[in-house]
Amino acid sequence: MILIGQYDSPFVRRVAVALHVYGIAYEHRPWSVFSDAADIARFNPLKRVPTFVLEDGEVLIESGAILDHLDEVAGADRALIARQGPERRRALKLCALATGLADKAVSLVYERVLHKERSDLWVERCTGQIGAVLDMLESDRAAASGPWWFGDRIGHADIAAGCALRFLGEAHPHVFDRARWPALAVHADACEAMTEFQAVTQAFSVSA
Structure with a gap:
């Protein structure tokens, strides 16, 4: 494969x-x-x-x-996800939020490097969407009792959020305020400490 x-x-x-x-x-x-x-x-x-x-x-x-x-x-x-029921639906929603956040972060990169004239309205919209998603993910993650979103075992929601947060922090370091979203900051650190994450690390680069 x-x-x-x-x-x-x-x-x-x-x-x-x-x-x-x-x-x-x-x-x-x-x-x-x-x-x-x-x-x-x-x-x-x-x-x-x-x-x-x-x-x-x-x-x-x-x-x-x-x-x-x-x-x-x-x-x-x-x-890495429940087979059915409310837990599966909740995990899929979290994945959609995390990947949607990442998509908006990518859009901001394209706006910065591909367009001659920056659209302040588009930047404001994307930044606002990212902040709103971070607020929702922060509240949900802070309420989780286990080391991961759904208990003791990492799942797709954890991975999606971890990857999105890493990208956001590197591509737009001024956007992700660790003090404002402390539960997500801890989550990001926990993900990056895993060998599975460390094995597939590449510093963000616009020129790549």
């Missing part, structure tokens, strides 16, 4: 962390959506990452679809 994309992407890293937690071997091709777009297009016409190539050549796109497949490979007892 092949994971395409660089680890400074919170979406690629999310998949890579899950692969390491599951102990699933894979080949990594750290292709950039800019400089390696033609190579990515051979597998994904959207030229987006993560793109995941299965052993039989089938190609999966989007982190959610890739993780759904990995959960199936790992088996229900090892899956």
Whole structure:
């Protein structure tokens, strides 16, 4: 199996962390959506990452679809999300919030480096959305009684949030105030202390 994309992407890293937690071997091709777009297009016409190539050549796109497949490979007892019910729905909501936050952070990067004229209205909108999501995640994470969101075992919600927070902190260090969101700061540190996270670390770079 092949994971395409660089680890400074919170979406690629999310998949890579899950692969390491599951102990699933894979080949990594750290292709950039800019400089390696033609190579990515051979597998994904959207030229987006993560793109995941299965052993039989089938190609999966989007982190959610890739993780759904990995959960199936790992088996229900090892899956990093509840199989059904309120806990699954809550975890999926947390994942959507975290990945949505990451998407807004990426949009701010593009606004900064790709556009000649900055749209202050768009920057304000994205920054406001990020802050609102952080407020919601902070409240929810602070209310969790265990070391992770759903108890003693890390799950997809934890990983998605950890990867989003790492990206936000590196790409927009002025936006993520650790004093304002202390529970999330502790969560981010706990994630980065894990060998599974450390194995797939790449400093954020706009030029990559």
